[in-house]
Amino acid sequence: MALPPVALDAMGGDRAPHEVVQGALAAAEEGIPVVLLGDGEVLKAAGGGKLPLVAAPEKVGMGESALAGARKKGSPVRVGIEMLARGEASAFVSAGNTGAVVAASYLCLKRWVRRPALAAVLPFPRGGVILLDVGAGADARPEDLLGFARLGLAYAGVLGWEGARVGLLNIGRERGKGDALRKEAHSLLGTSGLPFVGNVEPDWLPERAAEVVVTDGFSGNLVLKTLEGAVSAFAPGRVESWEEVGGALLLGVGGVVVVAHGKSSARAVQRALRRAWEAAVASLPDGVARALDARA
């Protein structure tokens, strides 16, 4: 049975609709079925007339509160997540308001953990590192970081990474470093039975000191954006390979939800659609759920 298409929030992101629509067209050309969500007239004017379109004209601003955005039933975010929940879309992709995407996922999708997390696979020259949470929530408790570790290991398993290890993102290697959250999370992780290597400082991320690195959504998002900025500033020739990141995957919910960077170019949107499609084809949420059960 053919999978339904990937639903794309064509109005979300700093460079919407034009770059987003161009990214969708490029993805469609490589054989990924995409349906655009947004204001039909606007999307046609932006060149999206060749792709299937579902009307979702209500706007969600970047400054809007997460819940207010998620509650707008005519918004691309809400329409897309509901399509995913009903099986009319195989995945949902947005470069818009992350908080609204996460809140709509909470409202409409099954949730397998108390706190889902956005996971990015950082494409270092020596190999990928799964960093989470990169912004599903801003505040986190120590037990949330333990949950993120389980989610990240499950994801690593689905990716086929044998023997993945977990590290705690921190400002020093030694136990006892960091703020109160880090100190408590270190204890929890250390006694969890998970393959925990201890603290990982961010300058050790590229060395793959651990394949799965957990942190709160605020600091994870800062680190992700710092890396993006550093690549642009110091290694502009590598921006393209960095855009292969293709957005972060919301782990712990019953559907493939990908959040792309607000600044996403057409190429970045195309990569996010590809990542979403591959995750849908691989039934990634089911794989994560099975891996969580197996560990529980």
Add this chain to the structure above:
Amino acid sequence: MALPPVALDAMGGDRAPHEVVQGALAAAEEGIPVVLLGDGEVLKAAGGGKLPLVAAPEKVGMGESALAGARKKGSPVRVGIEMLARGEASAFVSAGNTGAVVAASYLCLKRWVRRPALAAVLPFPRGGVILLDVGAGADARPEDLLGFARLGLAYAGVLGWEGARVGLLNIGRERGKGDALRKEAHSLLGTSGLPFVGNVEPDWLPERAAEVVVTDGFSGNLVLKTLEGAVSAFAPGRVESWEEVGGALLLGVGGVVVVAHGKSSARAVQRALRRAWEAAVASLPDGVARALDARA
């Protein structure tokens, strides 16, 4: 009147004593007076016999608590900060336990603000950006971030940066983004009368969206180390210019205190000594104190 020498914790850092002593020798060759603090036998064996030496044989481990380290009267950190307080050193430099350096500064030096901060000048291709706090403390309150803004602007003034502006490091540009600390700090900064440009996402740091960017010490240290890691991984040819950072300066205390990265090479130690010496020659702490008074 000639300035006293820069006191160097020759036992601190992952690569001490060898790389640290080599850095001191290189700095001495360019005319910077340096005195080594540590275990005399060890330092002589590491090639430091040509430089003046003050015995400070007590060890401070990287895992030791800040206050315990600062209280060891025979440690290089405590001996160095006390020399600074008595005017026998013009500056103090360490690549060792940051917490111990900060705590010893609190114990022995004048303090001009409630919360001193470590400031790093990030060397982006388009120009420097002062980021603070990069790790003097791990937790911060909203009013601390306001204090950091005043310190950073004072530092920018001493550096001769005309019209410097302050940004709040955050995970979104819009007001209302981020965790509770960021939301409150945004309000405080917005009504402070300081030249505040709002939130700055880390991928905008290299664009100099603001010349002074404030954050808590935990996230600031993460961002600093993420940049270092990214430069090594993606632009190894730029590591040398990145080492020009030369450590972070502790702002808000009555003396020049420079904390270098724990991984510092000889070249990085040399740069840190140069930065400390230049700050001492320019009477930087007095300049910061004057600038704080002028704004108050």
